[in-house]
Amino acid sequence: MRANDVHRFARMALGLLWLAAAAMAQPKEDVKLPNSPEDLARGKKRYLGSCTYCHGPTGDGGKGADLSRQELVQAKTDGDLARIIEVGIPGTEMPSAWHMTRREVTQVAAYVRSLAKVDVRAVSGNVAAGKALYEKHRCAGCHTLKQNGVFTGGYMGPDLSSIGMKRSAAHLRESLVNPPASLPEGFVPTRAVTVAGKAIEGVRVHEDTFAVVLRDFAGNNHSYLRKDLKEVTADRSRSPMPSYQGKLNATELDDLVAYLVSLKEPLQ
Ligand code: HEC
Ligand code: HEC
Incomplete structure (x- = not known):
């Protein structure tokens, strides 16, 4: 009788274990990932803190796998991806x-x-309408595009010629x-003040233990030895690029994104 109880208990425990194992092995229902700019910004912050060391700041890998590929072998679904992270x-x-x-x-x-x-994912906007918005909002004032083999536009922002691939x-x-x-690195607004008291504002192109290179908003590079500077302040909370939140309606935003996605000038 007693032996029977032990048996029953053991069977029950085994059963529970099996259920737990089965539940873990079972593919969980797919999760829906949050996609608002706030969620992405939080995710980025966490990513930079916990993942960059192995996967690189842009996800192109290093010690860890390349996460910038279109399809992740072990994380085909968002559910798998979340589980791998967890x-x-x-x-x-x-x-x-x-x-x-x-x-x-x-x-x-x-x-x-x-x-x-x-x-x-398919992008729903209209490429031609997006191109017109790019011109209307003078994006070329700060961004370069390669068109018919010629680079045109400004240098304050990154080159967008192949942004759709990147x-x-x-x-x-x-x-x-x-x-x-x-x-992106290389576009962090930075202010430097020389020992002589001259202030330069621009984006940080390079910084190491000995030197700092800034590019001012007219596109000129300035390099300084650290010892000649009394202050270098980088400010990640702002960007030289204006926000288009509220300046573009939902359709216009879709169209402009579709245009940017279409920019796939091959990298050489
Ligand atoms: C200590 C290094 C390290 C850290 C930190 C790290 N990973 Fe990884 N990650 C790896 C390695 C190594 C692999 C490849 C594992 C294998 O051999 O399958 C990997 C694989 C992955 C994969 C699967 C890739 C594929 O192709 O299917 C994902 C997704 C992933 N990591 C996401 C993350 C995220 C997100 C973080 C931060 C929360 C993170 N990793 C932190 C080392 C790391
Ligand atoms: C006053 C200059 C300026 C204007 C005008 C401007 N940008 Fe930018 N843009 C920048 C700078 C600087 C960056 C890099 C910093 C950042 O990402 O916030 C940037 C970043 C970007 C990026 C991200 C690039 C990357 O590698 O991730 C895209 C896309 C972009 N701009 C598109 C546009 C479009 C489209 C317009 C017009 C609607 C526009 N920009 C207008 C200066 C500008």
């Missing part, structure tokens, strides 16, 4: 983000998806409505 990949260097809440995990996952260089539609949309959230 529990890691056992037996590899890919750690579990045990310190993140579920919400943070999905924000990081959304940011990882935005790193994809080639967008997999960035996802979500990232491009974010760049327009919340520029500081997508600040």
Whole structure:
């Protein structure tokens, strides 16, 4: 009788274990990743803090896998992606983000998806209408495009000739409505003051232990030895690019994003 009880208990415990294992092995229903600029900005912050070390600031890999590929082999669905971030990949260097809440995990996952260089989702906007908006809003005042083999436009912002190959539609949309959230390295607004008291404002092109190179808003580079500067302040919270939030309606935003996605001048 007693032995029977032990048996029953053991069977029950085994059964529960099996259920738990089955639940873990079972593909979970796919999750919907948050996609607002705020969520992406939070995800980016977390990503830069926890993932850059191995996957690189732009996700193109290093110690860890290249996350900027269009399809992630082990994270084909968003559910898989969130689970990999949450529990890691056992037996590899890919750690579990045990310190993140579920919400943070999905924000990081959304940011990882935005790193994809080639967008997999269809973009709904109208390319021709987007091109007209690009001209109307004078984007070329700050951005260069290669057209018919010739580079035209300004230099204050990044070259956009092949931006459609490098960035996802979500990232491009974010760049327009919340520029500081997508600040590429090399475009961080920085102010330097020389020992002699001269102030230069521009973007930080390079910075190391000994030297700082700034490009002013007229496009001229200034290099300084650190010892000749009494102050260097980088400000990641603002961007030299104006936000188009509220200046473009939803349709216009779609059209402009579609135009940017279409810019796929081959890199040489
Ligand atoms: C200590 C280094 C390290 C850190 C930190 C790290 N990873 Fe990884 N990650 C790896 C390695 C190594 C792999 C490849 C594992 C394998 O061999 O399958 C990987 C794989 C992945 C994959 C699967 C890629 C594919 O092609 O399917 C994803 C997704 C991923 N990591 C996301 C993240 C995210 C997001 C973070 C931050 C929360 C992060 N990783 C932090 C090392 C790291
Ligand atoms: C006053 C100059 C200025 C104007 C005008 C401007 N931009 Fe920018 N743009 C920048 C700078 C500087 C950056 C880099 C900093 C950042 O991403 O916030 C940038 C970044 C971007 C990026 C992100 C690039 C990347 O590599 O992630 C896109 C896309 C972009 N701009 C598109 C546009 C479009 C489209 C317009 C017109 C509607 C426009 N910009 C108008 C200066 C400008």
